[in-house]
Structure formats: structure tokens, C-alpha cells
Amino acid sequence: GAGVSQSPSNKVTEKGKDVELRCDPISGHTALYWYRQSLGQGLEFLIYFQGNSAPDKSGLPSDRFSAERTGGSVSTLTIQRTQQEDSAVYLCASSFTGRDGYTFGSGTRLTVV
Amino acid sequence: GQQVMQIPQYQHVQEGEDFTTYCNSSTTLSNIQWYKQRPGGHPVFLIQLVKSGEVKKQKRLTFQFGEAKKNSSLHITATQTTDVGTYFCAGSTPEGTYKYIFGTGTRLKVLA
Numbered sequence: 001g002a003g004v005s006q007s008p009s010n011k012v013t014e015k016g017k018d019v020e021l022r023c024d025p026i027s028g029h030t031a032l033y034w035y036r037q038s039l040g041q042g043l044e045f046l047i048y049f050q051g052n053s054a055p056d057k058s059g060l061p062s063d064r065f066s067a068e069r070t071g072g073s074v075s076t077l078t079i080q081r082t083q084q085e086d087s088a089v090y091l092c093a094s095s096f097t098g099r100d101g102y103t104f105g106s107g108t109r110l111t112v113v
Numbered sequence: 114g115q116q117v118m119q120i121p122q123y124q125h126v127q128e129g130e131d132f133t134t135y136c137n138s139s140t141t142l143s144n145i146q147w148y149k150q151r152p153g154g155h156p157v158f159l160i161q162l163v164k165s166g167e168v169k170k171q172k173r174l175t176f177q178f179g180e181a182k183k184n185s186s187l188h189i190t191a192t193q194t195t196d197v198g199t200y201f202c203a204g205s206t207p208e209g210t211y212k213y214i215f216g217t218g219t220r221l222k223v224l225a
Contacts, residue, residue, distance in 0.1 A: 103158065
């Protein structure tokens with residue numbers, strides 16, 4: 001596609017429920033990243049996929065968070081047993097090689113009530 | 114772990130004044146990127162610096178990468194209201210596989 005697409009754009013969920021956030025990167029981009037941004041704050045690195053290499057999961061805050069990237073394209077970030085502190089905007093970005101600038105999606109605003 | 118700090122956290126300027134934000138890393142960086150995030154928007158890539166001491170310009174914006182590759186700056190000449198937003202630097206370490214750690218950001222407000 002022309003840009004990085006994320007869905008849903010907004011998600012309100014009850015505490016304890018699981019959520020799945022989807023990212024469709026730019027076609028041909030080998031690198032895909034997930035970041036989290038709380039209101040008025042900076043970007044917190046979560047996970048990084050590069051080609052067929054094992055993902056860098058060093059930023060995932062707990063074992064309730066997981067992500068996968070199928071076929072080197074679409075990625076899904078799953079949060080199990082959501083907590084109120086998980087409320088944030090989840091941003092996905094892709095890059096042609098990982099050595100150039102990221103293109104960010106518009107994000108998914110997650111609210112846990 | 115690697116930390117990237119930016120100063121100032123906030124800056125209010127009158128339209129036409131200059132603005133500078135500084136980015137400092139606790140570790141030597143392989144390269145650094147700069148992004149702009151408009152209020153309510155997502156970060157947009159501005160530029161990447163790779164070489165020690167590198168200086169790049171984009172119209173009114175000047176980007177510098179320090180000689181030791183541990184700091185960087187973004188300078189805007191004669192700010193305009195369209196410059197409003199948060200400016201982030203993002204650094205990648207030599208040992209990293211192009212995982213970028215974002216700075217804390219500088220929020221710029223321009224008063225007309």
C-alpha cells in the first residue's frame with residue numbers, strides 16, 4: 001500500500017480482556033517496528049522484526065505482550081489480560097531495510113476501562 | 114541500557130525567532146534520525162545523519178551530528194506556526210540491528 005496501515009484506529013476494552021492490534025506495512029519493507037506512546041510522552045520501543053531474523057523482543061514490558069509477523073508482511077501485536085496501564089497509542093512503523101527512516105502508521109489508541 | 118535525552122522538554126517562541134533542540138545519548142551512536150510529530154499526529158521522518166560531525170540542511174532546518182557521535186542538534190531558523198509539534202531524535206547503537214531508541218522529545222509552540 002501507499003502507507004503503513006493500522007487497525008483498529010481506536011479500541012476500548014475492559015480490563016482483563018485480550019486485544020489484537022494489526023499493522024500492514026508498506027509493501028517491500030523488510031523491517032517492522034512496534035512502539036508505544038503514552039499521552040504527551042515519548043516513544044517506547046516494544047519489538048522489531050527484520051526480514052527472516054528472530055525478532056528483537058527486548059522492549060516488551062511483560063509476558064502479556066506478544067507479536068508476530070506472518071509471511072514477512074502483516075504484523076499482529078497481542079496484549080493478553082489487559083491492564084489500565086496498557087492504555088496508550090500503539091504505533092507501528094516500517095522501513096525498507098532498517099537502515100533508513102521509518103514510516104509510521106496513524107496508530108491504534110487503546111483505552112482499557 | 115541505552116538512553117537518549119533531549120533538552121529542552123518544552124519551548125515557546127515568538128514567530129520569527131530561532132529554535133534549537135539538543136539530543137544526548139549515553140552511548141556512542143551509529144547514526145541518528147530526527148522526526149516531527151504534529152499534535153494529534155504520528156511521527157514523520159525528517160532526516161538521518163551517519164557521519165561524525167555531519168551537518169545537513171533542509172530549508173530553515175539545520176541538523177548536526179556531534180564529533181563523538183553521542184549528541185545531535187536540530188536548529189530551526191525564523192520559526193513559523195507550521196513548525197509547531199514535538200521533535201524527536203532517535204539513535205541506533207553500533208551493536209544494534211537498527212533498533213532505534215527515541216529521545217524524550219522537545220515540544221515546540223510558536224506564538225503568532
